Amino acid sequence: MIVGTSTDPAATSPLYVMNLATRRAAWASTREAAIAGNIANANTPDYKARDIEPFAANLHETRLQMAATSRAHLALSPIEMSATEVKPDDTWDVTHSANTVSLDEQLLKADETQRSHQLSLSVLGTFHRMLMTSVSFR
Numbered sequence: 001m002i003v004g005t006s007t008d009p010a011a012t013s014p015l016y017v018m019n020l021a022t023r024r025a026a027w028a029s030t031r032e033a034a035i036a037g038n039i040a041n042a043n044t045p046d047y048k049a050r051d052i053e054p055f056a057a058n059l060h061e062t063r064l065q066m067a068a069t070s071r072a073h074l075a076l077s078p079i080e081m082s083a084t085e086v087k088p089d090d091t092w093d094v095t096h097s098a099n100t101v102s103l104d105e106q107l108l109k110a111d112e113t114q115r116s117h118q119l120s121l122s123v124l125g126t127f128h129r130m131l132m133t134s135v136s137f138r
Helices: 014-040 053-061 102-133
Strands: 001-003 065-066
Touching: 014 053, 014 102
Parallel strands: none
Antiparallel strands: 001 065
16 A cells, blocks of 8 residues: 655645656657667677666656555565675676677667566556546446
8 A cells, every 4th residue: 555655635646646657658759769878789799888877767757655554565575585686797898899788688688678668658548538537428
């Protein structure tokens, strides 16, 4: 369950969810442009791959927090407890031209970003239909 920590009543309204989905769609669009630039420069010597800050890093602006109504709701599974952070040195290779673009990595990022974008647009469409149904005179 998500509860707002802000005193602003709009922070927990359905329209706020639309705003959040709109911001996530805009983030995904920006990230897709960065990934496309990386792929376009895959053969450029000394080109350093670029990425934007993850959307989750910007969630502090939403002023929303997860709230547990039961201890079991937010319990970690054994798999999640054993997860470790990947170090930057353990990631994709740098080529002999000092180019840090890995097409495999960029394609994985592109797929992840496309799914995030599609989810945001789906949420927007669903809330739009819900709002239109609530104000229609049929």
